Amino acid sequence: MGPRMRPNMDKYKPKKPSSIKDVPRYIKELTSGFFSRLFYIFKLVWQTRKWIFWSLLGIAVMKGVLPIVGAYLSRNVLNELAKAYINKEYPFRQIIFLLVIYFSYLFIQKLLNNFDSLVTRLSGELVSNHIKMMILDKAQEIDVERFDDPEFYEKLENANREAGMRPIQVLNSTFNIMSTLITIIGFIVTLWSVNILAPFIIAILAIPSAIINFTYRKKNAFYMIHRSKDRRQMEYYSKLMVDKDLVKEIRLFNLSETFTGKFKEVFKKYFAGLKKLIVKENLWNIGVSIITTVANCLLFLYIAYKVSKGELQIGDYTLYTGALNSISSGINSIISTTATVYEGTLFIQNMLDFMKDRKRIVPSVDHPVFPERHVGHKIEFRNVYFRYPGTKRDVLKNISFTLEPGDTAVLVGLNGAGKTTLIKLLTRLYDPTGGEILLDGRNIKEYDVNALYDMFGIIFQDFGKYAFTVKENIAFGQINEGVDLAKVKTAAVQSDSDTFISALPDTYNTPLMRYFEENGIELSVGQWQKLSVARAFYSDSDILILDEPTASLDAIAEQEIFSQFDELRKDKTTLFVSHRLSSATTASKIIVLMNGEIVEIGDHASLMKQKGHYYTLFSTQAKRYIQAETTESDQGGEK
Numbered sequence: 001m002g003p004r005m006r007p008n009m010d011k012y013k014p015k016k017p018s019s020i021k022d023v024p025r026y027i028k029e030l031t032s033g034f035f036s037r038l039f040y041i042f043k044l045v046w047q048t049r050k051w052i053f054w055s056l057l058g059i060a061v062m063k064g065v066l067p068i069v070g071a072y073l074s075r076n077v078l079n080e081l082a083k084a085y086i087n088k089e090y091p092f093r094q095i096i097f098l099l100v101i102y103f104s105y106l107f108i109q110k111l112l113n114n115f116d117s118l119v120t121r122l123s124g125e126l127v128s129n130h131i132k133m134m135i136l137d138k139a140q141e142i143d144v145e146r147f148d149d150p151e152f153y154e155k156l157e158n159a160n161r162e163a164g165m166r167p168i169q170v171l172n173s174t175f176n177i178m179s180t181l182i183t184i185i186g187f188i189v190t191l192w193s194v195n196i197l198a199p200f201i202i203a204i205l206a207i208p209s210a211i212i213n214f215t216y217r218k219k220n221a222f223y224m225i226h227r228s229k230d231r232r233q234m235e236y237y238s239k240l241m242v243d244k245d246l247v248k249e250i251r252l253f254n255l256s257e258t259f260t261g262k263f264k265e266v267f268k269k270y271f272a273g274l275k276k277l278i279v280k281e282n283l284w285n286i287g288v289s290i291i292t293t294v295a296n297c298l299l300f301l302y303i304a305y306k307v308s309k310g311e312l313q314i315g316d317y318t319l320y321t322g323a324l325n326s327i328s329s330g331i332n333s334i335i336s337t338t339a340t341v342y343e344g345t346l347f348i349q350n351m352l353d354f355m356k357d358r359k360r361i362v363p364s365v366d367h368p369v370f371p372e373r374h375v376g377h378k379i380e381f382r383n384v385y386f387r388y389p390g391t392k393r394d395v396l397k398n399i400s401f402t403l404e405p406g407d408t409a410v411l412v413g414l415n416g417a418g419k420t421t422l423i424k425l426l427t428r429l430y431d432p433t434g435g436e437i438l439l440d441g442r443n444i445k446e447y448d449v450n451a452l453y454d455m456f457g458i459i460f461q462d463f464g465k466y467a468f469t470v471k472e473n474i475a476f477g478q479i480n481e482g483v484d485l486a487k488v489k490t491a492a493v494q495s496d497s498d499t500f501i502s503a504l505p506d507t508y509n510t511p512l513m514r515y516f517e518e519n520g521i522e523l524s525v526g527q528w529q530k531l532s533v534a535r536a537f538y539s540d541s542d543i544l545i546l547d548e549p550t551a552s553l554d555a556i557a558e559q560e561i562f563s564q565f566d567e568l569r570k571d572k573t574t575l576f577v578s579h580r581l582s583s584a585t586t587a588s589k590i591i592v593l594m595n596g597e598i599v600e601i602g603d604h605a606s607l608m609k610q611k612g613h614y615y616t617l618f619s620t621q622a623k624r625y626i627q628a629e630t631t632e633s634d635q636g637g638e639k
Contacts, residue, residue, distance in 0.1 A: 037345035038174070040352060041167045045123070048130040052123040053171075059116050060175035064182025066109055067326060068190070073102045075319035082313065124168045131167065131351070135160060138354065143361045144429040149389045152357065154228055158350035170344040173337045180337070184330040187323035201299070205292045209332060212288065213339035216281040221343045223273060225350075230270040237263040292328065299324050361428060364445035371439065371447055371455055376405025377542055377573050378440055379426065385434030386425060395421050396596045399435070403589065408574040410584040412614060413593035419577045420461065422593070423547055426575070427456050457541025461548035461577075463532035465523075467515040470501055470531070471508040477535035487538060495534035500527055546576035581618045590614060 046053050077098050084095060139156070146152045224231075237259050240246060250256055300321055363369075371377070384399040396418045403409050411419040424430050425437060428444050437444050444452060457477070466473050474491055475483040488508060492498040504510040504521055514520040523531070536544065576583075584590050585604045592600035592607070592614045600612050607614040 034342055034345055037348055037352065038170070038341065041170050041345065041348060042174075044131060044167050045127055045171050048127045049123070052119065052126065055119045056123070056171060056175045057178075059112065059119065060178045061182065062112050063116070063176075064179035065186070066105070066112065067183045068186035070102075070105055070109070071187070071190075071319055071322050071326070073098070073105055074322075077102055078318055079313050120168070120172060127168045127171075134355065135351070138357070141359050142357060143359060144424070145360075145389055145431075146357065151390075154232075155350050155354045155357075157232065158225070158228060159354040166344045166348055170341050170348070173341045173344070177334050177337050177341070180330045180333050184327050184334075187326050187330075190323045191320060191327070201295060205288075205295050208288045209285065209292075209335050212281065212284045213335045216277060216284075217339035217343040219277055223277060227270055227273065230266050233266045234263055234270070237266070296324060296328055361431060361449060363448060364443065368448040368451075369442060369446050370451045371542075373455070373542060375542070376571060377455070378405055378438075379403040379543070379573060379575075380438040381422075381426075381435070382438065383435035384425065384432045384437060386421060386430065386432050394433075394596060396425070396432075399598055401589075401591055401598065401601060403573050403575065405573055406571060407589055408587045409576075409589040409591055410587040411575065411577045411591050411593060412581065412584060412617065414617075417593040418596040419593055420547055423458075423460075423545055423575065423577070427458065427545065428452055454540075455542045456545055457536045457539040457543070458545040459532050459536050459547060463529065465513065465528050467513040467520070468511070469506075469508070470504065470510050470512060473512060473531050474534045474538050477538035478540055481540075488534075491534040491537035494537045495530050497527065497530035497534050500530075542572060544572050544574040544576075546574070546578075548577050548579065581614075581621050584618075592617075 042053070077095070080095050080098055084092065135156075147156075240250065240259050241256065250259070380402045381399045384396060385394050386396040387394045399418075399422065401409075411422065413419055421430075425432055426444075428437075428449065431445070439447065439452075464476075466476065468476075471483055471485060471488045474488045475481075477491070485508065489498065492501055492508075500523075501507055501510075505519065511517040511520045512523060514522060536546070578584065588603060590600075590602060590604060590607055591598060592612075594613060600607055600610065600614050602610070604618075608618065
């Protein structure tokens with residue numbers, strides 16, 4: 001990969017206003033895309049379950065109305081108690097009646113809170129699962145090359161991390177704003193009869209707080225997104241310390257302090273910027289709080305003065321001061337909650353960007369061709385060039401060769417020569433940046449992509465290790481056919497894995513890896529590789545591709561596997577990579593790569609006669625084997 005590309009974060013960061021005239025522009029930039037992101041979240045919840053939306057809406061309305069009802073009930077209870085205090089003959093049953101109504105209100109409020117908690121918890125799980133499934137479904141269709149793009153992979157990671165929990169939080173917060181608005185409007189109407197200016201004074205005083213909250217929510221979201229590399233590094237270092245496959249090496253090489261130190265170093269840098277934002281925001285909020293506290297104090301004195309003059313009853317004092325408190329705290333709540341919603345929608349932008357990604361590996365024609373199956377196939381590379389996304393260096397340059405039906409070709413070259421990349425192009429995991437690849441005379445871009453994939457039986461050098469049973473691991477070679485145990489066993493015998501499988505506690509039903517099951521078995525690298533070879537035998541493929549299929553096997557086991565491959569690749573076009581060049585001697589074609597270019601093509605005999613790059617590689621390796629055998633023989637003689 002080339003140098004890491006940073007995502008363009010400038011679009012998230014509005015330019016500060018230089019004058020009063022710039023304020024409307026600043027507000028517009030601050031809220032840019034907010035409503036479209038919010039609507040997208042509502043849409044996600046609606047798609048999950050419609051009852052979630054309606055339940056939360058109903059709860060929001062009830063939560064908005066109940067505080068007003070409670071305030072009036074409290075006012076009436078206090079006023080009646082005051083009357084009873086003054087008038088000793090006041091009927092107590094009136095107070096009992098009011099208290100019964102008040103405690104009925106409290107019971108309803110508790111029921112509503114319990115129902116709210118129930119709906120929130122259930123909907124959180126459902127929405128999170130719905131979004132996870134959307135991400136998984138999308139991940140299935142995304143081109144493999146996109147995973148080599150750091151900016152895209154960052155979006156994927158952020159979407160996976162944030163999208164699951166954010167939508168229901170945003171939706172809850174949005175409905176809480178609605179509840180608070182209902183409460184505020186009710187109390188504004190209540191205060192109207194006392195002083196028409198009071199609620200507007202509180203609203204005006206809330207404007208600075210709103211600006212501070214929105215500004216710092218934007219800055220916080222920008223910081224979190226911009227520093228996602230730091231967060232991913234911290235996550236990586238912490239995972240290293242608890243990785244069961246690495247714990248042995250980390251202990252033996254005493255790497256614990258190194259990784260812990262790296263974690264602390266990144267956290268210190270990450271936290272420094274975050275701390276600066278938090279401190280600045282709170283300093284601004286303290287200043288605003290002083291002003292609003294003084295204003296509220298004056299309004300309270302005004303209501304107390306009216307009570308002292310007999311213009312209001314004692315219960316009215318609690319109603320109106322409670323109304324002032326509710327309006328003040330409600331406006332602050334709306335501001336902070338709206339800022340939180342706004343911040344949440346910024347994080348959901350990662351998912352929006354991820355879901356908008358379009359598949360590029362698609363047929364180049366309107367009516368894709370389906371390849372003929374179970375016949376020999378001709379493969380042709382014509383002047384193929386390739387470079388990985390975001391890089392400027394061609395990994396493959398002007399690659400041209402032809403494989404006839406039934407050919408067995410070996411790719412030879414040092415590490416980094418481009419062998420695996422060539423295989424990725426042939427299987428259309430990537431598209432060439434120049435030239436074309438033909439299958440049976442047609443550009444492979446004209447074929448249906450899934451039908452094309454079905455043709456290949458492939459073993460990559462970084463083969464999969466799956467936490468499933470043995471038989472499932474083998475059957476993954478052709479999973480659309482299900483698990484045919486007889487076929488699984490045949491594939492195991494052909495790959496020389498039946499012997500060690502039969503010795504496992506539950507043979508073919510043995511769970512592998514200790515991720516989920518206590519009786520899970522950890523296989524050796526060589527055993528895993530034999531299972532990957534068994535997958536190739538299990539698959540119904542026309543073209544066999546083997547990328548270092550026996551790298552973890554000893555020479556004897558490798559020879560047994562290749563003997564089985566001779567049977568498997570009959571009448572099939574086969575392309576394989578192997579650093580042990582002894583396996584190349586029987587190939588009909590050897591393609592020698594150096595620095596992304598083909599330097600030699602031929603069979604073993606002709607290339608040895610040329611005494612070129614292949615001759616050097618083969619002779620060097622053969623010489624090493626001979627020396628090793630001679631040394632072992634001499635040591636045996638000395639004994």
